[in-house]
Amino acid sequence: MPEIVAMSDTAIGKVRQLEAAALAQPQVPIETTHTLHAGVYSRTVMVPAGVLITGVLVKIPTVVIVAGRALIYGQGGTLPVDGYTVLEAAAGRKQAFLAVTDIHITMTFATSASTVEEAEAEFTDELDLLVSRRDERSLPCPA
Numbered sequence: 001m002p003e004i005v006a007m008s009d010t011a012i013g014k015v016r017q018l019e020a021a022a023l024a025q026p027q028v029p030i031e032t033t034h035t036l037h038a039g040v041y042s043r044t045v046m047v048p049a050g051v052l053i054t055g056v057l058v059k060i061p062t063v064v065i066v067a068g069r070a071l072i073y074g075q076g077g078t079l080p081v082d083g084y085t086v087l088e089a090a091a092g093r094k095q096a097f098l099a100v101t102d103i104h105i106t107m108t109f110a111t112s113a114s115t116v117e118e119a120e121a122e123f124t125d126e127l128d129l130l131v132s133r134r135d136e137r138s139l140p141c142p143a
Contacts, residue, residue, distance in 0.1 A: 068103030
């Protein structure tokens with residue numbers, strides 16, 4: 001099974017550099033949908049083909065599901081995915097996704113949170129970077 005492993009400070013730094021450069025570009029509106037049910041939190045985004053996004057630094061292990069064709073940058077380089085791919089994803093990662101086709105990305109994890117905001121605070125300390133916390137609903141890193 002493919003996986004997304006924890007990332008070194010150097011690899012995370014490369015994603016932060018990419019994120020900073022992309023912030024100077026026009027932003028692409030992306031909506032986040034949430035499900036909090038039966039002790040499981042899931043968040044899904046649809047990324048149009050040709051768009052590059054970066055994630056926040058995730059501090060807990062999760063499952064990441066990608067539907068479509070994409071390149072995922074993480075520790076050790078780029079992981080191509082195509083079709084419907086379920087990935088075990090470690091804590092300590094801040095990956096970048098390049099959508100080759102329109103893709104849906106869902107992240108899910110077990111939680112005792114009772115609100116979306118509590119669940120978000122459980123998986124990251126970078127709350128200000130979450131698209132779901134921004135009024136403009138745009139991701140920080142389009143291609």
